[in-house]
Amino acid sequence: MNTGxxxxxxxxxxxxxxxxxxxxxxxxxAHAPGIEEAAKGQAPEAAVTIEAIDPAQVEVxxxxxxxxxxxxxxxxxxxxxxxxxxxxxLIGPSGCGKSTLLRCFNxxxxxxxxxxxxxxxxxxxxxxxxxxxxxxxxRKNVGMVFQxxxxxxxxxxxxxxxGPRIQGVRGREKLDVIVERSxxxxxxxxxxxxxxxxxxxxxxxxxxxRLCIARAVAVEPExxxxxEPCSALDPISTGRxxxxxxxxxxxxxxxxxxxxxxxxxxxxxxxAYMLMGEMIEYRETKELFSRPRDKRTEDYITGRFG
Amino acid sequence: xxxxxxxxxxxxxxxxxxGGALAMSLLLVAGMLLLILWKGLGFFWQKDLTLLRLNNGxxxxxxxxxxxxxxxxxxxxxxxxxxxKVKQGNRDLYGADFVWVREDEIAERERPEDALAVERLGWxxxxxxxxxxxxxxxxxxxxxxxxxAKLQELLSADYELRARIAKVEKNQIGAINDAxxxxxLELKKLAYYGTTMGPEVDAQKALLAxxxxxxxxxxxxxxxxxxxxxxxxxxxxxGGAMSGGQQxxxxxxxxxxxxxxxxxxxxLGAKAAHYASQLWSFVSTDPxxxxxxxxxxxxxxxxxxxxxxxxxxxxxxxxxAAFYLREYAKQGRWVSVVRIAVNNxxxxxxxxxxxxxxxxxxxxxxxxIDNAFFPxxxxxxxxxxxxxxxxxxxxxxxxxxxVIVATEEGLAAIPKSMxxxxxxxxxxxxxxxxxxVLPAVMPSILTGLILAMARAAGEVxxxxxxxxxxxxxxxxxxxxxxxxxxxxxxxxGFHIFDLGFQSPNVDAARPMVYxxxxxxxxxxxxxxxxxxxxxxxxxxxxxxxxxxx
Ligand SMILES: Nc1ncnc2c1ncn2[C@@H]1O[C@H](COP(=O)(O)OP(=O)(O)OP(=O)(O)O)[C@@H](O)[C@H]1O
Ligand SMILES: [Mg+2]
Numbered sequence: 001m002n003t004g005x006x007x008x009x010x011x012x013x014x015x016x017x018x019x020x021x022x023x024x025x026x027x028x029x030a031h032a033p034g035i036e037e038a039a040k041g042q043a044p045e046a047a048v049t050i051e052a053i054d055p056a057q058v059e060v061x062x063x064x065x066x067x068x069x070x071x072x073x074x075x076x077x078x079x080x081x082x083x084x085x086x087x088x089x090l091i092g093p094s095g096c097g098k099s100t101l102l103r104c105f106n107x108x109x110x111x112x113x114x115x116x117x118x119x120x121x122x123x124x125x126x127x128x129x130x131x132x133x134x135x136x137x138x139r140k141n142v143g144m145v146f147q148x149x150x151x152x153x154x155x156x157x158x159x160x161x162x163g164p165r166i167q168g169v170r171g172r173e174k175l176d177v178i179v180e181r182s183x184x185x186x187x188x189x190x191x192x193x194x195x196x197x198x199x200x201x202x203x204x205x206x207x208x209x210r211l212c213i214a215r216a217v218a219v220e221p222e223x224x225x226x227x228e229p230c231s232a233l234d235p236i237s238t239g240r241x242x243x244x245x246x247x248x249x250x251x252x253x254x255x256x257x258x259x260x261x262x263x264x265x266x267x268x269x270x271x272a273y274m275l276m277g278e279m280i281e282y283r284e285t286k287e288l289f290s291r292p293r294d295k296r297t298e299d300y301i302t303g304r305f306g
Numbered sequence: 307x308x309x310x311x312x313x314x315x316x317x318x319x320x321x322x323x324x325g326g327a328l329a330m331s332l333l334l335v336a337g338m339l340l341l342i343l344w345k346g347l348g349f350f351w352q353k354d355l356t357l358l359r360l361n362n363g364x365x366x367x368x369x370x371x372x373x374x375x376x377x378x379x380x381x382x383x384x385x386x387x388x389x390x391k392v393k394q395g396n397r398d399l400y401g402a403d404f405v406w407v408r409e410d411e412i413a414e415r416e417r418p419e420d421a422l423a424v425e426r427l428g429w430x431x432x433x434x435x436x437x438x439x440x441x442x443x444x445x446x447x448x449x450x451x452x453x454x455a456k457l458q459e460l461l462s463a464d465y466e467l468r469a470r471i472a473k474v475e476k477n478q479i480g481a482i483n484d485a486x487x488x489x490x491l492e493l494k495k496l497a498y499y500g501t502t503m504g505p506e507v508d509a510q511k512a513l514l515a516x517x518x519x520x521x522x523x524x525x526x527x528x529x530x531x532x533x534x535x536x537x538x539x540x541x542x543x544x545g546g547a548m549s550g551g552q553q554x555x556x557x558x559x560x561x562x563x564x565x566x567x568x569x570x571x572x573x574l575g576a577k578a579a580h581y582a583s584q585l586w587s588f589v590s591t592d593p594x595x596x597x598x599x600x601x602x603x604x605x606x607x608x609x610x611x612x613x614x615x616x617x618x619x620x621x622x623x624x625x626x627a628a629f630y631l632r633e634y635a636k637q638g639r640w641v642s643v644v645r646i647a648v649n650n651x652x653x654x655x656x657x658x659x660x661x662x663x664x665x666x667x668x669x670x671x672x673x674x675i676d677n678a679f680f681p682x683x684x685x686x687x688x689x690x691x692x693x694x695x696x697x698x699x700x701x702x703x704x705x706x707x708x709v710i711v712a713t714e715e716g717l718a719a720i721p722k723s724m725x726x727x728x729x730x731x732x733x734x735x736x737x738x739x740x741x742x743v744l745p746a747v748m749p750s751i752l753t754g755l756i757l758a759m760a761r762a763a764g765e766v767x768x769x770x771x772x773x774x775x776x777x778x779x780x781x782x783x784x785x786x787x788x789x790x791x792x793x794x795x796x797x798x799g800f801h802i803f804d805l806g807f808q809s810p811n812v813d814a815a816r817p818m819v820y821x822x823x824x825x826x827x828x829x830x831x832x833x834x835x836x837x838x839x840x841x842x843x844x845x846x847x848x849x850x851x852x853x854x855x
Contacts, residue, residue: 140732150723163731
């Protein structure tokens, strides 16, 4: 996708020179203004490489997160920060805990009885497990797009209006505005503007997924989580959604899980590589793909994994 | 190289076995339906009248309904002798509706053109000839063609009179009766609470007197109308083949006649028209002659109303229970036990529910309601006796497992991703359940309801002890509280049982049994098709759970 390429080129990542990083996890490596130097001093085994992000630009912070499903540990001591208005990709082999990590951010894991988490996650500076913060309130701020398109069995209009309605938006005119804006944001408007009252289930898979994106952005979240949003789609639909992500990051912070290395390279600013519940390497996307630090990352992205 | 598996291993016999089993079941069902259709629909067809002249000089006029071989045990090899069953009608004259006539005793068969089939209010059909028509002592017409024309003319005039009488009787007198009853109840109530004098009592008494006056006037009107029905018809009958055989005469007031036909003169068209009108009056009129004649309208009404009341109770109840079981209860051993118990409840014999209905609804809840709200009724029970409400509730209880199971299956089929989609937008669990899960599970709920209705409409045993009666004086509806819900009612299933097995005249009632059975089947079918239609519309709307996800 050419657009993806240009988009990557367009975006300049500012690596801050400041060493005062109050929000970043206290990792020696993270202090380093120059990543190269920091990596040099580390043993390859503990090589969690943390990208330095301007504290003012941090949207999501993950601190010492461990997570268990019953007795089985799925995440091991994850420390990360995600930058505002950037696309961050999570990559890694199947079962390494990408979805699990993503679902931590909107507390979707609360729905799993046996799941238990330790550590701290802050979204927009606020601890997501703050007792004063309701899970539903958090989820309004942290939207999610699922692997398979899951539109509600309602009309296209009602799908998008659902979230705002839940939040108490009343009145047809207000909803009309939100619906149109959201569907436009999801680059779907031209295709559905004449059939807003048709069932959403009559849309193609790619259209459904964009509808789900429209549905998610209709409540104006800060963060958008996308768990393999293109895995059920054809290349054309995938391309449209990738373009969309690049547009959307102007407004939202996007975290995307993907198995598609090219996709990660095309759309993301930062990439995190996970393996068996551990964060192996987390850096600027171009860096990670062109010069992986960790042997395991290199194996994975060059396809020598397993 | 490749060994061809033998026939057993390939499973060919198994295919035959399964196919055969299916074919067998279909055959049985089709056979049953055909029999009921044939017998049930045949009932309304006007047969020709045949006059059998017998060797002994007597004669019998009637419809030939059956022909069979006479069982002959003495000479098994001989060609069988036949006999015919004749519906001779005229029960009042000859004692029995049906007679068997041996074919070797028949000298002659005739098809008299002017023989009449007379449907009348009492004593079943009359077959015979018109002799004369009189108005008091004055002879208006004799027999023959012009006599019949005159009779039809008088009859249609009398129909109008009857309609007016019915109007006075049913609407006006009925309303006044209700009003009188209401005023009396008011007085009773006042007396019970210690008011035996005063303006309230006086007002009620005045009202009562006024109603009584209107009532008396109406009764006078009625008698005046009835006085106009002076015409009488004398008919001659031919029958009693077995009892020596003699011609008999019968004089009937015209108000007794329902319809007078000359079956042997009727063409196919006339018969078809008559057939349609018979069918209509069967479903739209009240029964007569301890249910063996007339229509079954009150039974249809009772059945439909009962099923509807049951649906109103069973649906929310079953749906809520299923939602709790599947959405809120912590899945585990306890829930499994409950689920198994619910499933087994569906297999409990229905009479058990009936007994529970009597014990709990009538004698506990009903008695409680009577004590609390109708203490002034004294020993007259209101809810403390069988009624349509209790019967419906009993059936609701019986069918609630069906709804629970169907709803639960529907809930289980709704993909998790759909709920997560809603939750991820910040909806609470309740909002998700209400706006996403409930609409999507609606088709399953309706499936459950369809099954429940089908089961309820065909159930008889528990109803017999909770409110169904052979003849109900009034339909179980009324405009004022408690809206007739406490009334006993008629039901098609019980009607069938009563006609077929409790009737004083089983032979005559048998065709009615089939007709009523057919009607019950049609009714269940209509209710089901209605529900299926609604479900399919919903499915189209939410072709959800199955389609895209
Ligand atoms: N609900 C659950 N109950 C128990 N274990 C679970 C549950 N969900 C995930 N796991 C386990 O947690 C680990 C991480 O799963 P996760 O779904 O996060 O992997 P993933 O990286 O998203 O894989 P994929 O790329 O295949 O989606 C796996 O070993 C998985 O078996
Ligand atoms: Mg996953």
